Amino acid sequence: MPSSVKALGPARPSGTSMGPQARCCLPAALQRRLPILAWLPNYSLQWLKMDFIAGLSVGLTVIPQALAYAEVAGLPPQYGLYSAFMGCFVYFFLGTSRDVTLGPTAIMSLLVSFYTFHAPAYAVLLAFLSGCIQLAMGFLHLGFLLDFISCPVIKGFTSAATITIGFGQIKNLLGLQNIPRQFFLQVYHTFRNIGETRVGDATLGLVCMLLLLVLKLMRDHVPPVHPEMPPGVRLSRGLVWTATTARNALVVSFAALVAYSFEVTGYQPFVLTGEIVKGLPPVQTPPFSVTTANGTASFTEMVQGMGAGLAVVPLMGLLESIAVAKSFASQNNYRIDTNQELLAIGLTNVLGSLVSSYPVTGSFGRTAVNAQSGVCTPAGGLVTGLDVLPLCVTFLLCFWEMQYGILAGALVSTLILLHSVARPRMQVSEGPVLVLQPASGLHFPAVEVLREAILSRALAAAPPRCAILECTHVCSIDYTVVLGLGDLLEDFHRQGVTLAFVGLQVPVLRVLLSADLKGAQYFTSLEEAEKCLTQEPGTQPYNISEDSVPEHKVTLLKA
Secondary structure, eight states, X not given: OOOOOOOOBOSOOTTOOOOHHHHHHSOHHHHHHOTHHXXXXXXXXXXXXXXXXXXXXXXXXXXXXXXXXXXXXXXOTHHHHHTSSHHHHHHHHHOOOSSOOEEOOHHHHHHHHHHSTTOHHHHHHHHHHHHHHHHHHHHTTOGGXXXXXXXXXXXXXXXXXXXXXXXXXXXXXXXXXXXXXXXXHHHHHHHHTGGGOOHHHHHHHHHHHHHHHHHHHHHHTOOOOOTTSOHHHHHHHHHHHHHHHTHHHHXXXXXXXXXXXXXXXXXXXXXXXXXXXXXXXXXXXXXXXXXXXXXXXXXXXXXXXXXXXXXXXXXXXHHHHHHHHHHHHHHTTOOOOHHHHHHHHHHXXXXXXXXXXXXXXXXXXXXXXXXXXXXXXXXXXXXXXXXXXXXXHHHHHTTTOHHHHHHHHHHHHHHHHHHHHHSOOEEEEOSSSEEEEESSOOOGGGHHHHHHHHIIIIXXXXXXXXXXXXXXXXXXXXXXXXXXXXXXXXXXXXXTOOEEEESOOHHHHHHHHHHTOTTOEEESSHHHHHHHHTTOTTOOOEEOOGGGOOSXXXXXXXX
């Protein structure tokens, strides 16, 4: 069974771009659709070495994870392995992040368990349909819709998923049998049956947890490589680094060896996974019907059975993967193409369904391993027509069913409204200092477009220049916007330039002061901000304390 060793290559390393000859020979549109064409002409043996090490590390990590995630999804163990390798090959050609690795994840496995009744046929069909939805979103450039899912919603979901998944493993740790999968029933029956704990399973589980913790602590304290480091010390460091990075595989191998030793003696104190189907999965179309003990379920019945999962699973898959990609792109100073990522994830799920994969997405844990291992590559005129779009949709669909026409028209109108919120118009003034003024309110779905607008115009310039965010039209902000502004301030600080704020209204100023954003500078007027940022003498930023902001006016105290 092939492991999920990353088929290495996606986006080029930070600061690396194609040479002019390679760039002029390839159309820009083709490079956007096939990002491999942007970095492959400059591929080097050094990149190959680092990519090989990173891919091997991820491969050793994903095998035990895939087996465990299949259990979380309520599927036979081999389905975790089936889901672990297709993303490597697809992302090699289509991905825009050099760090991201696609495959089964804990959150996605939990969703699959909830919506597919622990039936492999439903899980594979869900992968196919999710991939189709994700591909459609990519082709239609609907990536902006993901910006409407705010940070509190994401954190609430991931926190609940962490608790659910973590507690779900307690029954396995204690060797308890016949425990329901519904969370509250699971908690009740786990505590009710705790007296039936199997000593062998509990002992082996605790020993494995201790080993993983020790190896993780060792991994965190491995010293960096120095040019003057002796070859023997460098070799020892490499061995320790490899062993601690592949700790999941090592611990699983250790536990399997212990269980096998008892099996040979004829005494087995552990609950075993059982036999896993050998070999590669057959290449076949997804099941569009399935035969059960109650008869044959048609495609329509299967879709109805999965219900809201057809919306939740593809959206959460996109959200998780793009969040991972953006996080590592920010850390390593490169950019990703959100819509291209949608295409890569969607095609992975569609092709994966042909080899019995369940829905996959970007893995934060394995992406971190990839990055830490030193991976180098992932180897206007239509506005008038868009105003009439709701009218056309409503008019045409009303010939089918009146209620569908009204509902569709309302939905399209809502999407247009939401798009204006997520992609607000911005007035940009170029000069020694970039001035950017949102023409309407700033809400959390617009954080990413604001960030990209500022980064591309200020920090991508040579040399980087200071920027002013003119906030006269911003009447309120939320937690997600504050986080985004904090990230922007950190980006500017790393480049040695300044991001300043002008025209803050009282509610906005109060929120920013309470957030205590590091490096934030506030000015009463645009002229004063420009004078200060261009280092004209006699002008300084204002020192504002939260106590100096009354209910109906802002008192600015000069530093």
